[in-house]
Amino acid sequence: MPELAILAAGVGKRLFPVTCITPKPLVPLTDRISNVLNLLDKFLSSGIFDRVHIVLGYIAIPFAEYLHKIFEKNQKVNIVISNTLRGTAGQLCDIVNNVNDDLLIVNGDVFIDDVFVKNLLDITNELICRSDFDLCIITSPLRIKYGVIESVGEKFIKWVEKPTLNIVTGIYYVKRHLLRTLHDLCRCTKYLDMNVFVNILVDKARNVIVKSVNGTFLDLGTVDDYSKATGMLSEVNISTS
Numbered sequence: 001m002p003e004l005a006i007l008a009a010g011v012g013k014r015l016f017p018v019t020c021i022t023p024k025p026l027v028p029l030t031d032r033i034s035n036v037l038n039l040l041d042k043f044l045s046s047g048i049f050d051r052v053h054i055v056l057g058y059i060a061i062p063f064a065e066y067l068h069k070i071f072e073k074n075q076k077v078n079i080v081i082s083n084t085l086r087g088t089a090g091q092l093c094d095i096v097n098n099v100n101d102d103l104l105i106v107n108g109d110v111f112i113d114d115v116f117v118k119n120l121l122d123i124t125n126e127l128i129c130r131s132d133f134d135l136c137i138i139t140s141p142l143r144i145k146y147g148v149i150e151s152v153g154e155k156f157i158k159w160v161e162k163p164t165l166n167i168v169t170g171i172y173y174v175k176r177h178l179l180r181t182l183h184d185l186c187r188c189t190k191y192l193d194m195n196v197f198v199n200i201l202v203d204k205a206r207n208v209i210v211k212s213v214n215g216t217f218l219d220l221g222t223v224d225d226y227s228k229a230t231g232m233l234s235e236v237n238i239s240t241s
Contacts, residue, residue, distance in 0.1 A: 002101050002128060002173075004049040007091050008036055008108030009057025009082050026063060029111075029230050035220055036108050037070070040077075042117045048124060049104070050076070053095040057082045088170070089182060090192035096179045102128065103179065107170030109220040111229040116140070116215025120171065123211050127173045134206040135198065136173040139166035140217040166210065169217050170194075178206070 026034045036054070043049060056063050060081045071077040082094045088107065104124055112120070120138065127136055142165050150157040172194065178201075185200065186192060201208055216232065218225040
């Protein structure tokens with residue numbers, strides 16, 4: 001069965017001053033729940049994942065103490081403190097030696113609703129059974145309300161009326177064998193973001209696929225999306241056992 005990685009090591013500069021003393025995944029969505037607990041509740045209750053790895057960095061000690069108090073009886077939750085910010089792909093090197101199966105990677109600053117989660121878990125179950133790819137990028141459709149012009153310099157190429165774009169969600173499904181490739185790359189570089197890693201894989205003719213997931217996706221790195229998320233979240237029961 002696959003494992004889950006929540007990447008929660010970043011500083012969250014775009015959300016200052018909210019994140020001056022609070023890690024971005026811990027910003028409150030209601031008076032009872034932070035975003036990281038919202039994510040963990042949705043994924044832990046699915047019963048799909050053998051283990052959950054949470055990688056911390058910014059203000060890591062109090063963050064880890066907070067999570068340990070909540071999940072102290074849950075043997076599936078592995079809390080890891082990273083001493084160095086390594087990028088959205090490089091940060092996985094802090095857990096790669098403790099992962100025994102495929103890995104669903106979720107950035108800790110994404111807000112996803114129940115519809116998105118259900119569709120994502122359906123895709124996860126599909127990907128578990130497939131062996132024809134190395135990495136899957138999870139995207140979300142975004143309808144642009146304007147017409148878009150494609151051009152090269154001044155030369156008109158194409159007019160596209162209100163296109164739908166697949167935006168990157170910061171969620172990826174990685175086959176277990178690819179983690180060794182990632183680990184080897186991180187020996188040569190101190191910092192590796194996922195977009196760079198994906199481009200390296202494509203250059204090496206590795207099979208990268210894309211799956212689009214319907215539902216609400218928000219990036220809590222922006223004040224506007226954070227405000228939307230706080231207004232949308234309904235009360236949930238946190239699964240800690």
